[in-house]
Amino acid sequence: MSVNYVARPWESKLFQRCRRAWDLAARERQDYEPIEPAQVFDFGEAIHDALDVYYFPGMWDWGRAIVRPLTLAGFEKSMRRQRDAYTQTRELSAAQLQDWEQHLERGTGLLERYFAWASEIDRFTPIQVASQFDIALPDPADPERGLTTAEGRPLQYRVRIDLVVIDDHELYWLVEHRLSSDPHWPELTALQLDEQALTRSWAWQLGFLAKLEGTIHNELRVVAPAAGKPEVQVRAVPGAGGIITQRSTESFRRTHIPRTGLEIERRGIAVALEMQDMTDPLLRIYPNLSWEHCSRCAYRSPCLAMTQGADERPILQVGYRKRVGGDFELGRLGSVWGFVPEIHRVAEHRAPGTEQ
Ligand code: SF4
Known part of the structure; x- marks a missing residue:
């Protein structure tokens, strides 16, 4: 166990979805992964x-x-x-x-x-791709102080971003790549409320001490392309942070959403409150039986045993293991940033073709 309590967005998602799955999977909990x-x-x-x-x-x-x-x-x-x-x-x-x-x-x-x-x-220049970094969680009630667990372990959040770019006006944007096979593009509101984009934006601003202008949602859709040159649709609508622009064809859509400082800050408060819930010594663990979640849950077999009152341990011993690797997969492109203290950065970049 490290000195810091580190959580990751995938653990937050599991925590929201089903505490039993989170308890089995999270690195600070039982830390099981399917073999x-x-x-x-x-x-x-x-x-x-x-x-x-x-x-x-x-x-x-x-x-x-x-x-x-x-x-x-x-x-x-x-x-x-x-x-x-x-x-x-x-x-x-x-x-x-x-x-x-x-x-x-x-x-x-x-x-x-x-x-x-x-x-x-x-129309931009990439400055970071597939970067992973940790940030210390500020206390929403006193942002000068860092949050800790009840035992005094500092709370940290470990985030990996797709891409950060700088535009012609020297403004930073966080880019989210999304692949879908849905016949319809998601509504604009779904992008405005995109939790992952907001969480990453908040973490990046805190980690790199720079302001983001907003988020760019770069969507690719797996559909059979129509014959001929694709028809391009352009849209501009007012948003809280400025004009939202969108260009799309049947296969690709690019949406620029300027963000206000407040909406990014509020996402950070939500993450901090959630981590306080996660690390509460009185936290209760229970399953959230819902086929929407259970049908794609990696812990269905041990959960079924627990639900039926059987011993789940033999199932965990045979089909699961405690995680062996770190968060950053060797052999994949990207970088790991550390903050020592917050402002000092160390990066390890590997150019394509030089990975081990
Ligand atoms: S199968 Fe369903 S209830 Fe069980 S751990 Fe998974 S999501 Fe939770």
Whole structure:
């Protein structure tokens, strides 16, 4: 156990969804993870890995003709890495192999179309990609003080961001990549209320002591492209922080949402209150049985045993293990930042192709 109590956004999500799942999974709790990956690949993760290459700050000045094949190679490498992890102990069925191959082709096509779309609207310079950093949680009642657990352990939040860019006016924006196969784009309000974007914005401002102008929601949709040149729709609507602009085709949508300082600050207060709940010595743990959550829960087998009054420990011993790796996966692109104290930064960047 480290001196600090560290929480992460995925643990917050589990805590909100089901305290039993959170108790089994969170690093500060039982810290179990399934031994075998539940799926052959995560398509969204592979597309994210590709975009990390495309927007790698050290290559932003390179001709895009050089970067595009590297991006496609990053996508394929991610798909292969995930498939290899799955097949360490199992064979792929013919249907699984076909699905993997189809997604490899689909992702390559999607990225090639994205390159054309992005080249017309990427009016910024990336400054950070796939960065992970910790921040000390300020006490909402006294922001000069850091929050601690009842035993005096400082509370920290560990965040990983997709991308931060600086625009032509030297304003910082936090970019969120989102992949979806939904036939409809989410409503604008869903982006304005995007918890992940606000949490990352708040953490980034606190960690890097700089102000963000807002968030850019970079959405990619897996749909069959219409023939011919895609029709571009442009929209501008007033928002609390300024004019929200949106450009979209059937496959891609880019939304700039200027944010007010208050809405980012309020998200930070919500995170602090939630972490105080998480670390409350009187916290009660109970399951939240709901098929919406249980159908995709990685802890369904031990939970079923507990629900039926059986012993869950043999199931945990066979199918789960205590986490072995750190938060930052070796072999993936990105950087880890430390703050010693808050203002001093140390970064480790790896250029694509030099990862171990
Ligand atoms: S199966 Fe459902 S109730 Fe059980 S831990 Fe998972 S989300 Fe919670």
